[in-house]
Amino acid sequence: MKIALAQINPTVGDFAGNVSVILDFALRASRLGAELVIFPELAVCGYPPADLIEKKTFLEAAQEALAQVAASTEKNGLAILCGSVLHSGAVPGKTARNVAALCQRGKVSFIQQKMLLPFYDVFDEQRYFEPAVSQSLIEINGVNVAISICEDAWNDKGFWPNRLYASDPIERLMSSAEEGNAPRLLLNISASPFWRGKLTTRRKMLAALAQRYGAVVAMVNQVGGNDSLVFDGSSFAVAPDGRLLAQAKSFEEDLILFDTSSAERVDSTAEADDTAQLWDALVLGTRDYVRKCGFKKAIVGLSGGIDSAVVAAIAVDALGAENVKGIGMPSEYSSSGSVEDARALAENLGIAFDLFAIRSIYDSFTLALAPSFQGTPFGLAEENLQPRIRGTLLMALSNKTGALVLTTGNKSEMAVGYCTLYGDMVGALAVIGDVVKMRVYDLARYANRKRAVIPADTLTKPPSAELRPDQKDTDSLPPYEVLDPIVEAYVERYESVGQIAETQGVNAELVRHVVQLIERSEYKRQQAAPVLKVTQKSFGPGRRFPIAAKVQI
Numbered sequence: 193m194k195i196a197l198a199q200i201n202p203t204v205g206d207f208a209g210n211v212s213v214i215l216d217f218a219l220r221a222s223r224l225g226a227e228l229v230i231f232p233e234l235a236v237c238g239y240p241p242a243d244l245i246e247k248k249t250f251l252e253a254a255q256e257a258l259a260q261v262a263a264s265t266e267k268n269g270l271a272i273l274c275g276s277v278l279h280s281g282a283v284p285g286k287t288a289r290n291v292a293a294l295c296q297r298g299k300v301s302f303i304q305q306k307m308l309l310p311f312y313d314v315f316d317e318q319r320y321f322e323p324a325v326s327q328s329l330i331e332i333n334g335v336n337v338a339i340s341i342c343e344d345a346w347n348d349k350g351f352w353p354n355r356l357y358a359s360d361p362i363e364r365l366m367s368s369a370e371e372g373n374a375p376r377l378l379l380n381i382s383a384s385p386f387w388r389g390k391l392t393t394r395r396k397m398l399a400a401l402a403q404r405y406g407a408v409v410a411m412v413n414q415v416g417g418n419d420s421l422v423f424d425g426s427s428f429a430v431a432p433d434g435r436l437l438a439q440a441k442s443f444e445e446d447l448i449l450f451d452t453s454s455a456e457r458v459d460s461t462a463e464a465d466d467t468a469q470l471w472d473a474l475v476l477g478t479r480d481y482v483r484k485c486g487f488k489k490a491i492v493g494l495s496g497g498i499d500s501a502v503v504a505a506i507a508v509d510a511l512g513a514e515n516v517k518g519i520g521m522p523s524e525y526s527s528s529g530s531v532e533d534a535r536a537l538a539e540n541l542g543i544a545f546d547l548f549a550i551r552s553i554y555d556s557f558t559l560a561l562a563p564s565f566q567g568t569p570f571g572l573a574e575e576n577l578q579p580r581i582r583g584t585l586l587m588a589l590s591n592k593t594g595a596l597v598l599t600t601g602n603k604s605e606m607a608v609g610y611c612t613l614y615g616d617m618v619g620a621l622a623v624i625g626d627v628v629k630m631r632v633y634d635l636a637r638y639a640n641r642k643r644a645v646i647p648a649d650t651l652t653k654p655p656s657a658e659l660r661p662d663q664k665d666t667d668s669l670p671p672y673e674v675l676d677p678i679v680e681a682y683v684e685r686y687e688s689v690g691q692i693a694e695t696q697g698v699n700a701e702l703v704r705h706v707v708q709l710i711e712r713s714e715y716k717r718q719q720a721a722p723v724l725k726v727t728q729k730s731f732g733p734g735r736r737f738p739i740a741a742k743v744q745i
């Protein structure tokens with residue numbers, strides 16, 4: 193059978209737009225000669241719809257959208273398998289069913305309901321959906337097919353030593369076949385967000401399923417950014433020998449066709465390297481956040497430092513140089529090199545650059561505060577006035593020009609709270625908030641791979657907030673080579689202080705100090721801009737910790 197994988201980029205809640213894209217891809221698939229075209233999980237409404245699922249009008253609109261998709265199959269011989277959401281009824285307290293709907297001859301001819309509902313990290317499907325109690329095989333154009341929805345294929349006991357769920361829908365489906373009629377085709381419609389290493393996991397996992405069941409396995413994945421999540425697409429099909437039959441692009445829409453009986457194989461080594469994937473994920477996440485929120489332009493405060501340089505370069509790839517502006521806001525503690533580096537970066541990127549001196553504003557603030565501050569030494573309050581003035585100017589420019597502010601904090605700083613609330617934390621989107629500092633340098637080198645856009649000096653000077661004379665990040669924090677692995681171990685892998693000290697060969701008191709900073713900064717993170725998720729554990733909705741609490745470390 194000739195099957196097309198339609199890797200689309202839906203917008204959550206945009207039923208008219210999503211249906212139009214689905215119909216367009218279906219038409220193209222049919223012109224390519226496909227007999228069946230498959231679309232991602234919840235394609236009609238976009239993933240994740242979150243609490244929109246609790247609205248009756250949303251479910252009605254989804255039902256209507258699915259009816260339009262089904263109606264489109266009336267005249268042609270093409271079958272469409274499409275992710276959608278349907279009302280539930282059976283389970284009290286659950287509003288809906290997450291389904292794959294097979295549309296043929298103008299009607300929805302078969303519904304497969306999702307059985308395994310992910311509930312960990314960023315997933316919250318048990319909050320809304322009623323799990324399937326049973327699933328069935330279906331014959332499509334004379335071929336026996338097992339249909340599953342994303343997580344349904346993520347519980348194979350051979351692949352996962354510690355399975356999350358008791359049941360394995362794929363095993364149940366496969367063993368439900370009549371003797372001698374086991375399905376030779378397994379279709380999985382997914383909304384599987386990106387994080388580093390995920391593409392390899394998916395590939396190995398589905399190749400293992402193909403080999404276990406002697407079946408062709410095809411997975412179609414959503415692509416695009418939705419708030420913090422970036423879906424990479426990377427849809428693919430594997431043959432029963434586990435080798436690649438077809439591979440879609442990553443981080444862009446794609447439509448690929450394969451024949452289940454083809455003997456041809458695709459080169460499976462052509463995967464982009466880690467930093468290239470990370471870059472592409474951040475570019476797509478930034479572009480879709482800005483675009484799907486109804487904006488076109490962005491502004492970035494340029495300090496001459498590495499973080500703002502990388503964010504500006506990502507923004508240029510995402511939005512085009514004409515839609516990005518750099519804002520320089522030197523204070524008396526900014527080195528002259530900082531402004532020169534910021535200006536050089538803007539020139540290299542081809543973006544506009546405006547300069548605002550903040551000295552006079554700072555003087556007015558301190559004058560106004562003088563009655564309360566009299567007799568006290570210069571300290572954090574005065575230091576933090578500078579980022580707060582910059583934050584106010586950036587938001588004023590945003591209000592006036594309709595450009596979103598991109599915030600530049602990295603994961604290392606956000607972890608230990610080395611950032612000012614209502615200061616450099618202002619902004620719409622934390623583009624590199626899930627990237628530790630040393631990896632920000634990798635991204636900078638990647639940005640410079642064709643020509644040097646980020647000035648050499650920005651890459652080599654010691655990181656500094658420049659809020660007081662000669663300040664360096666290392667005055668308050670251990671060097672990033674030491675800090676980053678501690679942050680990753682504690683935040684991403686939940687390792688203990690003792691374990692981190694031992695495995696990393698670092699003094700336990702230093703680890704304890706960093707861990708205390710991480711715990712004490714939760715309040716800042718809960719007021720921070722959404723962070724583009726690129727690791728298994730990022731700051732945001734997939735990591736929920738109390739603020740007013742006594743945490744044992």
Ligand SMILES: Nc1ncnc2c1ncn2[C@@H]1O[C@H](COP(=O)(O)OP(=O)(O)OC[C@H]2O[C@@H]([n+]3cccc(C(=O)O)c3)[C@H](O)[C@@H]2O)[C@@H](O)[C@H]1O
Pocket residue numbers: 572575576579605609610611612613614615616656657659665668715739
């Ligand atoms: N539990 C809680 N819930 C809610 N709010 C809480 C809170 N605990 C403190 N606060 C509030 O937060 C305030 C302290 O936070 P905040 O005002 O942000 O200030 P704070 O964290 O004390 O200082 C900012 C630090 O970040 C550094 N920095 C600033 C700017 C840029 C960079 C950089 O390199 O990028 C680094 C700066 O050198 C300094 O070490 C308290 O005065 C209090 O008002």
Ligand SMILES: Nc1ncnc2c1ncn2[C@@H]1O[C@H](COP(=O)(O)OP(=O)(O)OP(=O)(O)O)[C@@H](O)[C@H]1O
Pocket residue numbers: 492493494495496497498499500501519520521522523526530579582600601602605616655656657658
């Ligand atoms: N002089 C400045 N002009 C414009 N923006 C600034 C300036 N100083 C700081 N900012 C903004 O505040 C953010 C925090 O900068 P800061 O220099 O304090 O620390 P950083 O985390 O080392 O960032 P960077 O590597 O970009 O310098 C910067 O990324 C930038 O967006």
Ligand SMILES: NC(=O)CC[C@H](N)C(=O)O
Pocket residue numbers: 233310315341342343344346382383384385
């Ligand atoms: N939508 C889903 O079911 C996603 C869950 C799946 N384990 C993933 O991360 O890809």
